[in-house]
Amino acid sequence: MAQIFEITVNGEPRQVEAEADLPLIYVLRNELGLTGTRYGCGLEQCGSCMVLIDGEPSYACARAMDSVAGRTVQTIEDLGTVADPHPLQQAFLDEQAGQCGYCLSGILISAKALLDRNPSPSRADIVAALDGHLCRCGAHSRIIRAVDRAAAMLRGEGGV
Amino acid sequence: MSVEKVDLPLSLTVNPRLEQWLKFETDETVRVATGKVEIGQGVVTALSQIAAEELDLPLDRVVMLSGDSDEGPDERYTSSSLSIMVSGASIRLVCAEARALLVARAALRLNCSAAQLSVADGRFFVDGAASDISYWSVAPEIDWGQTATGSVAPKAPAEYRIVGQNVPRQDLPAKLAGGAYIYDRIPDDVVHARMLRQPGRDAVLRALDEAAVRHAAGGEIEIFQRGNFVAFLGADERSVEAAAAAAVAHAKWANAPDIEPGQQGAAWLRGQPSDDRQYGAEVNPDAPGEVVEARFSRPYIAHASLAPSCALAQFSGEHLTIWSHGQGMHPLRRNIAEVLELPIEAITAKHLNGPGCYGHNGADDVALDVAIIAMHKPGSCIRLQWRREEEFGFEPFGPAMLVDLRVRLDEEGRPADWTAEVWSPTHVQRPGTGSGFLLAAAALPNPPAAPVPQDPLEEAGGGGTRNATPYYDIPKTRILHHLVTAPPVRTSALRTLGALPNVFALEAMIDDLAIRAGADPLDYRLSMLSDPRARAVLKTVAKRADWSQRGKGGEGQGLGLAFARYKNTAAYAAVAVALRVDEQVHLDHIWVVADGGLVINPDGVRNQLEGGAIQGASWTLKEQVTMLGQGVTSLDWDSYPILRFSEIPEIEAEVLNQPEQPSLGVGECSVSPTAAAIGNSVAHALGHRIHDMPLSRERIMAALLN
Numbered sequence: 030m031a032q033i034f035e036i037t038v039n040g041e042p043r044q045v046e047a048e049a050d051l052p053l054i055y056v057l058r059n060e061l062g063l064t065g066t067r068y069g070c071g072l073e074q075c076g077s078c079m080v081l082i083d084g085e086p087s088y089a090c091a092r093a094m095d096s097v098a099g100r101t102v103q104t105i106e107d108l109g110t111v112a113d114p115h116p117l118q119q120a121f122l123d124e125q126a127g128q129c130g131y132c133l134s135g136i137l138i139s140a141k142a143l144l145d146r147n148p149s150p151s152r153a154d155i156v157a158a159l160d161g162h163l164c165r166c167g168a169h170s171r172i173i174r175a176v177d178r179a180a181a182m183l184r185g186e187g188g189v
Numbered sequence: 190m191s192v193e194k195v196d197l198p199l200s201l202t203v204n205p206r207l208e209q210w211l212k213f214e215t216d217e218t219v220r221v222a223t224g225k226v227e228i229g230q231g232v233v234t235a236l237s238q239i240a241a242e243e244l245d246l247p248l249d250r251v252v253m254l255s256g257d258s259d260e261g262p263d264e265r266y267t268s269s270s271l272s273i274m275v276s277g278a279s280i281r282l283v284c285a286e287a288r289a290l291l292v293a294r295a296a297l298r299l300n301c302s303a304a305q306l307s308v309a310d311g312r313f314f315v316d317g318a319a320s321d322i323s324y325w326s327v328a329p330e331i332d333w334g335q336t337a338t339g340s341v342a343p344k345a346p347a348e349y350r351i352v353g354q355n356v357p358r359q360d361l362p363a364k365l366a367g368g369a370y371i372y373d374r375i376p377d378d379v380v381h382a383r384m385l386r387q388p389g390r391d392a393v394l395r396a397l398d399e400a401a402v403r404h405a406a407g408g409e410i411e412i413f414q415r416g417n418f419v420a421f422l423g424a425d426e427r428s429v430e431a432a433a434a435a436a437v438a439h440a441k442w443a444n445a446p447d448i449e450p451g452q453q454g455a456a457w458l459r460g461q462p463s464d465d466r467q468y469g470a471e472v473n474p475d476a477p478g479e480v481v482e483a484r485f486s487r488p489y490i491a492h493a494s495l496a497p498s499c500a501l502a503q504f505s506g507e508h509l510t511i512w513s514h515g516q517g518m519h520p521l522r523r524n525i526a527e528v529l530e531l532p533i534e535a536i537t538a539k540h541l542n543g544p545g546c547y548g549h550n551g552a553d554d555v556a557l558d559v560a561i562i563a564m565h566k567p568g569s570c571i572r573l574q575w576r577r578e579e580e581f582g583f584e585p586f587g588p589a590m591l592v593d594l595r596v597r598l599d600e601e602g603r604p605a606d607w608t609a610e611v612w613s614p615t616h617v618q619r620p621g622t623g624s625g626f627l628l629a630a631a632a633l634p635n636p637p638a639a640p641v642p643q644d645p646l647e648e649a650g651g652g653g654t655r656n657a658t659p660y661y662d663i664p665k666t667r668i669l670h671h672l673v674t675a676p677p678v679r680t681s682a683l684r685t686l687g688a689l690p691n692v693f694a695l696e697a698m699i700d701d702l703a704i705r706a707g708a709d710p711l712d713y714r715l716s717m718l719s720d721p722r723a724r725a726v727l728k729t730v731a732k733r734a735d736w737s738q739r740g741k742g743g744e745g746q747g748l749g750l751a752f753a754r755y756k757n758t759a760a761y762a763a764v765a766v767a768l769r770v771d772e773q774v775h776l777d778h779i780w781v782v783a784d785g786g787l788v789i790n791p792d793g794v795r796n797q798l799e800g801g802a803i804q805g806a807s808w809t810l811k812e813q814v815t816m817l818g819q820g821v822t823s824l825d826w827d828s829y830p831i832l833r834f835s836e837i838p839e840i841e842a843e844v845l846n847q848p849e850q851p852s853l854g855v856g857e858c859s860v861s862p863t864a865a866a867i868g869n870s871v872a873h874a875l876g877h878r879i880h881d882m883p884l885s886r887e888r889i890m891a892a893l894l895n
């Protein structure tokens with residue numbers, strides 16, 4: 030039986046009608062048009078679908094709607110745009126971190142959560158924060174560098 | 190500009206008219222078309238650099254059109270590291286010719302000589318003074334339907350200002366902002382679809398418990414069946430997904446495959462029916478000299494794209510439009526036209542970005558699936574995404590390979606003759622290029638005949654034989670190739686084809702022969718490598734890795750290196766790997782040095798070299814497709830693990846600059862030497878050679894017990 034759920038998505042309160050066990054990713058992509066959240070496996074194994082729920086990185090492919098009710102969801106669309114990129118997105122551009130790019134939405138989300146709680150992460154911290162993500166193209170080392178660069182930018186060390 | 194006779198690149202012979210490549214638009218841009226598509230390798234950006242260079246335009250005046258079967262040139266597939274060599278060479282010639290035509294026309298209009306004209310930002314200057322005409326005002330006066338002659342010499346490399354620069358990838362900004370993919374195309378009234386896959390080409394659907402499937406779906410679905418082709422359609426994506434997931438257990442098939450336990454291993458290949466060929470020199474088995482033999486293997490591996498394949502299609506009643514992330518839109522529409530019995534012109538295929546594919550994955554097959562469904566539902570836009578299990582279970586795999594090396598040594602302990610005996614299923618079943626067909630064709634009434642496997646020709650670099658011949662100076666080399674004709678799973682092109690196992694084997698043998706000869710592996714290689722470019726990459730990588738300080742080995746720390754020239758004709762690459770081995774392998778550092786001739790975008794090339802090294806490492810250390818009974822059993826990322834962030838070493842990639850040399854395909858050159866350097870480094874660390882990939886924990890433990 031479908032129910033009405035209230036969630037806040039990228040700062041806006043939304044009402045969604047959905048089955049209680051419907052994974053959040055379907056709502057984001059098919060109901061709300063937020064297609065930047067990517068499907069990879071549906072199994073919490075690849076990290077492509079990562080979103081922030083109350084600030085915590087969470088697999089949208091496995092979060093049932095009734096566990097998201099009343100909460101705040103943040104997706105890649107809230108980070109920045111092509112015209113006005115978030116420092117993380119800018120750092121990924123500066124490092125040219127990515128090949129096919131399919132993994133990047135999810136990775137940017139986990140990176141944001143990391144930098145929100147730890148402005149000066151070590152390489153090991155970055156790796157730990159991203160270890161739930163797969164990248165098949167092998168862009169890893171650039172991605173690690175990009176997160177490091179973004180951290181420096183956000184600390185105000187713009188000249189990296 | 191001097192005029193000379195040029196051999197036209199293949200793409201230009203097939204698409205001879207200038208208008209197939211170039212269009213001067215009213216908004217003062219130039220549309221440059223290519224049949225090659227972006228698969229994460231940055232090719233579209235690199236091609237735009239070549240166009241802007243020859244047209245003397247800033248990059249932002251060049252707008253690329255890529256992968257459009259109606260408006261762009263037919264350049265077959267984006268594969269084999271050929272894009273810059275073939276499409277790039279064509280675009281270079283076409284743009285040089287276009288510029289010359291425009292200049293000649295402008296000279297006529299301005300009543301001056303061509304030599305008096307210069308061009309800046311598309312505007313003409315006479316003896317340095319601005320005129321009021323530009324490319325765009327002159328372009329309509331030129332017949333772009335004329336055939337390219339290829340006779341206008343392009344710029345000399347010394348004049349380059351855009352080619353050879355690090356130019357940021359054009360596709361990345363949108364990808365970083367959550368856009369740009371085929372997956373984002375979800376029209377409002379779209380019909381979602383999922384498949385029930387025929388488990389094998391001979392399998393016949395005996396029964397499908399439709400009630401159980403509808404129950405599992407939860408929402409409204411339509412079940413569409415034609416022969417053994419079954420799809421679930423509906424407005425709600427989750428319902429069709431649930432239906433398809435449940436249907437697997439509710440379908441009964443006759444004649445499904447029945448794979449036996451041993452068949453997933455490379456060892457099984459030996460003794461199977463095969464198409465046998467021999468290449469190279471005759472080798473006298475009774476010649477004098479010590480003979481060294483070793484056997485190497487690599488299991489079936491997967492493309493394992495990060496997202497399952499997806500396609501959309503809409504049939505108007507007359508015309509079928511397909512959106513796909515496949516590697517070639519012209520071949521795709523030809524192949525689909527054949528199955529659907531439509532005229533080719535009745536189909537348009539348009540490329541949209543997908544996840545990296547690294548070869549022939551499910552992208553083409555899903556496009557036929559969705560086309561079949563679209564024909565059944567005229568007017569509706571159908572969106573079909575394979576399930577994760579479906580991609581892992583039904584993509585065409587990278588073949589298992591068995592490689593036997595037999596080397597006869599001369600008195601100095603160097604190879605006098607070298608035989609590589611290779612057993613492998615085919616490395617190419619792209620429909621239209623060899624023997625394969627699009628997957629769903631076998632499920633329809635009147636399926637195509639079973640394919641007769643073929644491998645790529647030796648002139649094209651071979652498949653199972655790719656890089657089986659050492660690049661070293663060896664008096665006699667030969668290859669015995671057994672193309673195994675009936676493997677348990679469908680196989681096709683995966684990045685580097687047979688080069689990875691062949692280079693892994695041959696570079697291991699070289700290291701072992703060096704040890705046997707009491708020589709340093711680097712010196713031993715250099716003593717039989719006369720090509721100066723090959724020597725340069727090896728020496729440079731050795732310097733970067735501090736090779737002269739290498740320890741004696743056997744104590745868990747390894748440093749190994751390897752070299753290959755991809756296909757023995759494309760880019761050169763040498764790789765060194767430092768690692769530690771306890772119960773498993775920990776990569777510490779990878780150094781890659783490559784020479785790809787003229788490099789269009791050095792940072793783009795480094796990105797490819799790094800990615801290739803990581804993918805090669807992942808295949809070497811971790812990956813193996815498993816199968817049993819009806820099919821593949823490694824159906825998720827737990828059962829098919831790949832290298833993770835926590836396993837990534839430091840990587841340094843360096844490109845030796847050779848602007849005067851022709852561009853050589855670089856996209857694949859770092860993969861195989863990385864695999865081989867890991868193998869050699871592990872052997873150095875353990876004091877013991879592991880011959881079979883992957884170099885898994887089990888194999889390391891077994892080696893430690895030895």
Ligand code: FES
Binds near residue numbers: 069072075
């Ligand atoms: S799609 Fe959610 S983890 Fe893979």
Ligand code: FES
Binds near residue numbers: 127131164168545
């Ligand atoms: S860039 Fe392709 S999967 Fe990460």
